[in-house]
Amino acid sequence: MPRIPIVMPQLGESIAEATIIRFNVAVGDTVEADQEIIEVETNKATMCVTTLCGGVIKEVFAEEGVSYAVGSILGTVDATDEEIERTGVSTVREGVSEAKEEQSRHSDEEEENLHFKTEDGGYFEPKDVNPSVTGLPVPAGQKGAHYISPRMRARMNELGLQAADISAIAGSGGGGRVTVEDLEKFLNYISEWPSSPASPMRLAVADAMRRSWTRPLATVGHPVVMDKLLDHRRSQNPKPGLTLYVLRAFAIALAEIPSAAGYLIGEKIVHPKGFDIGCAVQVEAGVMVPVIRHVDTKSVSELSEEYAELVELSRKRRLPESATKGGIATVTNFGTFGLTWATPIPLPNETLILGISAGVKRPVWSEQVNAFIPVTEAELCLTFDHRVIDGGDAGRLLNRVAQLLGEPEKL
Numbered sequence: 001m002p003r004i005p006i007v008m009p010q011l012g013e014s015i016a017e018a019t020i021i022r023f024n025v026a027v028g029d030t031v032e033a034d035q036e037i038i039e040v041e042t043n044k045a046t047m048c049v050t051t052l053c054g055g056v057i058k059e060v061f062a063e064e065g066v067s068y069a070v071g072s073i074l075g076t077v078d079a080t081d082e083e084i085e086r087t088g089v090s091t092v093r094e095g096v097s098e099a100k101e102e103q104s105r106h107s108d109e110e111e112e113n114l115h116f117k118t119e120d121g122g123y124f125e126p127k128d129v130n131p132s133v134t135g136l137p138v139p140a141g142q143k144g145a146h147y148i149s150p151r152m153r154a155r156m157n158e159l160g161l162q163a164a165d166i167s168a169i170a171g172s173g174g175g176g177r178v179t180v181e182d183l184e185k186f187l188n189y190i191s192e193w194p195s196s197p198a199s200p201m202r203l204a205v206a207d208a209m210r211r212s213w214t215r216p217l218a219t220v221g222h223p224v225v226m227d228k229l230l231d232h233r234r235s236q237n238p239k240p241g242l243t244l245y246v247l248r249a250f251a252i253a254l255a256e257i258p259s260a261a262g263y264l265i266g267e268k269i270v271h272p273k274g275f276d277i278g279c280a281v282q283v284e285a286g287v288m289v290p291v292i293r294h295v296d297t298k299s300v301s302e303l304s305e306e307y308a309e310l311v312e313l314s315r316k317r318r319l320p321e322s323a324t325k326g327g328i329a330t331v332t333n334f335g336t337f338g339l340t341w342a343t344p345i346p347l348p349n350e351t352l353i354l355g356i357s358a359g360v361k362r363p364v365w366s367e368q369v370n371a372f373i374p375v376t377e378a379e380l381c382l383t384f385d386h387r388v389i390d391g392g393d394a395g396r397l398l399n400r401v402a403q404l405l406g407e408p409e410k411l
Contacts, residue, residue: 355381
């Protein structure tokens with residue numbers, strides 16, 4: 001009976017691989033065309049691999065917890081000639097057995113011991129190294145500590161390490177440079193420490209934050225009285241989320257001052273052609289940022305349904321890739337965690353991120369009654385790329401957002 005491949009599909013234009021979470025079927029199970037048979041996790045969402053046609057699961061090559069590149073053959077389905085003709089799929093030939101043997105060979109290979117060739121032709125084995133420190137090494141801080149030699153870079157590439165990953169290592173080389181020997185000693189030193197694998201989403205967040213931090217970022221804050229906004233929210237049915245008010249005010253302010261959301265490319269500042277704003281949503285092992293389109297043209301009530309749907313999809317890790325691209329800025333409500341101040345970091349492709357804190361009762365002087373009165377006050381925190389705008393422009397933008405939040409009926 002002809003065999004049809006189960007192939008790791010292209011799950012998004014920027015996704016090169018996915019990790020198998022679980023199998024919903026086993027060898028011998030009968031499946032239908034387009035049935036979701038394997039759950040996989042990418043750096044953006046949880047998705048499913050489906051069958052190309054109906055039949056019986058014949059072989060499964062993939063393993064749970066292992067990442068596979070797009071196009072990898074994960075298994076096969078035995079299908080009838082009639083089903084193949086109906087669906088128009090291609091059968092698997094000799095490539096399947098070769099793929100299976102290749103995957104089996106790699107899975108059986110023992111992990112190579114950490115070692116490298118020394119300049120005198122010998123080999124340095126980390127297992128022979130006795131750490132000379134009793135605590136976690138700290139950065140040396142000398143001028144040369146940031147230089148990474150080609151030899152060190154090659155070893156880091158073998159281990160999949162970034163420059164930030166070796167910041168905890170005290171360098172013994174010239175000017176505090178971290179050498180390969182320092183790296184191997186450190187790896188040996190922490191080899192017995194408890195550890196856990198980072199999820200694809202955690203790695204994606206880490207990569208985004210590393211790239212974001214290559215820019216000079218600054219944060220400014222502004223207190224905003226929330227009483228009128230909270231009263232307006234209580235009068236609505238259903239009650240809009242506080243994040244929606246901030247999202248809407250932020251978009252209006254950016255539409256009035258679009259240069260604040262510009263992006264520096266070489267000697268040009270590219271200005272936004274639309275005001276699509278993302279909202280940070282905490283999910284398991286990371287954060288997702290669904291993007292809401294044309295926020296400046298929609299009222300808070302008009303945004304409510306779309307916002308709720310995107311948040312729900314984010315928490316289920318089912319957010320489509322089209323809802324994660326094209327944002328010019330992000331709003332994050334860190335007040336939901338009880339925080340009263342934070343320095344949020346914008347995504348690498350964005351210049352701005354606006355956060356709002358938890359509301360706190362504070363006494364504020366009132367000129368009308370000539371006395372202190374209790375109000376609910378929250379902090380707006382705006383982090384921005386200082387290459388694009390300065391503190392004055394950031395302050396004006398933040399003042400405008402605060403002014404708009406003081407008139408919630410207009411949002």
